[in-house]
Amino acid sequence: MAFESFSEAQNFFLWSGFIIAFIMGTVVNKTNFCTMGAISDWINIGDTGRWRAWLLAIAVAITGVILLEGLGLANPDSAFPPYRGGDLIWLENMLGGLLFGIGMTLASGCGTKNLIRLGAGNIKSLVVLAIIGVIAYFMINPFPNSDQTLMSVLFYDWIRPAAVNVGVSQDIGSVISEENTGTVRLVAGSILVVAMLLYIFRSAEYRSSFDNILSGIVVGLAVVAAWYITSNVILVQDEESYGLRDYVQQWDFLAEDAEATPPADSRFLAAQSYTFINPMGQFLGYAGSGFERSLLTFGIMATLGIITGSLFWSLVNKSFRIEWFASTNDFVNHCIGAVLMGFGGVLALGCTIGQAVTGISTLAIGSFLTFIAIVFGCAVTMKVQLYRMVYADEGNFISALLTGLVDIKLLPSSMRKHDAV
16 A cells, blocks of 8 residues: 555545444444443353454454464554553553443443444433543643643552563563564464354354354454554655655655645554544544644544444434433443543553454453453442442442452352342
């Protein structure tokens, strides 16, 4: 995908992200693909259909990235965000994932699900997304007339020192063998994918569910397609080829006078795939600037694509419906959940798509830690909510928490405080 003009190359880069996300948004709405719903179905009623769909998306994404990287057609090593960074920020991954898992439960869905709901007319999701955007923006960008961010004020001094340097890269292949990284990635990734597929398709009920299979494949392929496109948009000048990020970093030497203004941050032109928490913050900055072209990113276009795809499907099947908060308590829960998702998604470098599918597709250790923490945070929160509701007159938070942990096999049954529900 070679272009002679930066403007043409950038437009292709951005609009490709929108179109693929539009398809993903359409399918996610149509099939009711939902990561929080997947955990809820599994934990509360033993239905693993949507859980297996999520795992199928991960398996497809891993397979695609392994193949593309082996052929030299994807470059996760220089991705944004840096999933494979040599510093394993394990505490940020786990704390961020935990906060995100709790938050998405309180807010009735992860960031992606709220984008889908917004496209279908749910105004509650607009409030959630706005709060996430504000938190995500100020986690990275300084407050007005200050050099301080939420990250530097609340987290950096105590959480970043916990990072562990694991070498050049934290992906499984590099950690196991720096000399044979590619081979180890292929072997380890293949073993993981085969194990996942055996588990996923062992269920006859799942094998008969067209929507769950379709959603897993489409979400996984969307992540792979984004990796391919963002890794292969090339600008050719004077018989020399440049990736978009390299070109922008040499703008003063390479760009013609008639060229458009370069993006404000060249990192947003690196190889990347879908993630939706940081881009909500990017969108806030973009809108606040008066929609300055230099602040338009792949992530912003992906966010708009998801919403538009969901809107399209909700109009096609006539499911578009305006929704608002059912009560003050509903409003408060959604706001708290949004705040936690904003903090957690940035700390962990992603969400249930950004880390649990896109990040894991690179086989980064931090992505696996984030995925586990999100699932744990969501599952425990659901159990606490359930037991506090059922035993409202005779229980408290601690008893609900202990019983929930017993239910998910993390504590012995002797510590149960309530009868199982």
